[in-house]
Amino acid sequence: AQSVAQPEDQVNVAEGNPLTVKCTYSVSGNPYLFWYVQYPNRGLQFLLKYITGDNLVKGSYGFEAEFNKSQTSFHLKKPSALVSDSALYFCAVLNTGGFKTIFGAGTRLFVKA
Amino acid sequence: SQTIHQWPATLVQPVGSPLSLECTVEGTSNPNLYWYRQAAGRGLQLLFYSVGIGQISSEVPQNLSASRPQDRQFILSSKKLLLSDSGFYLCAGTGSSYNSPLHFGNGTRLTVT
Numbered sequence: 001a002q003s004v005a006q007p008e009d010q011v012n013v014a015e016g017n018p019l020t021v022k023c024t025y026s027v028s029g030n031p032y033l034f035w036y037v038q039y040p041n042r043g044l045q046f047l048l049k050y051i052t053g054d055n056l057v058k059g060s061y062g063f064e065a066e067f068n069k070s071q072t073s074f075h076l077k078k079p080s081a082l083v084s085d086s087a088l089y090f091c092a093v094l095n096t097g098g099f100k101t102i103f104g105a106g107t108r109l110f111v112k113a
Numbered sequence: 114s115q116t117i118h119q120w121p122a123t124l125v126q127p128v129g130s131p132l133s134l135e136c137t138v139e140g141t142s143n144p145n146l147y148w149y150r151q152a153a154g155r156g157l158q159l160l161f162y163s164v165g166i167g168q169i170s171s172e173v174p175q176n177l178s179a180s181r182p183q184d185r186q187f188i189l190s191s192k193k194l195l196l197s198d199s200g201f202y203l204c205a206g207t208g209s210s211y212n213s214p215l216h217f218g219n220g221t222r223l224t225v226t
Contacts, residue, residue, distance in 0.1 A: 032212045034214055034215075036214075036215075041219075041220070041222070042219055042220065043117070043119075043203055043205075043217030043218050043219050043220050044157075044203070044205075044215070044217045045217070046214035046215070046216070049214055051212060088155075090156075090157070092215075094212055099145055099162055099164060099170075099211065100159060100162060100172075101147070101159075101215055102159070103149075103156060103157040104156065105155055105156040106155050106156055
């Protein structure tokens, strides 16, 4: 069965510093991986996805993610954090040929000014 | 692009009352549609998904049900609400490709009293 793990409940970073939000996955076959962001009392918004190709994926709002097949990881990164990046971040996986997207538990990012 | 409409935004219902949450899709034909529940602002639990009119797959046995009477309409229902049904309910849909990102509505916060 497919699964996603986000080992950190919360990540704290100072504005202007780089940020990393961690994600590992388990899936049979080739994974389709996604990052989403959620602001309070709103639905999730898509940030970026990895389907195939380059291991470094660039997405919205300056975010990027690095796919590492050997470590089964898909960590979200940003070179310089903004206070407005503070939100709840979800990693998700869709297995090849499947219809179900499974989400991690979420990581709350706090960016301090 | 795809837009997911959900209503109402908030709902307070007594235990034992019925429930009907509606979700409609704009901008895509024949989308895969999903109902998720989010508890306490954290992880998302997949409740139901549908790949076509009248086709419903249930992920979690409970007193909720779903229906898809039209291509772009997805309804979540209950005959008798339980306290444990409280949560944030999110409708989501895919684009034209099954591995395209999910688009989410803004959710319905349900409080069962």
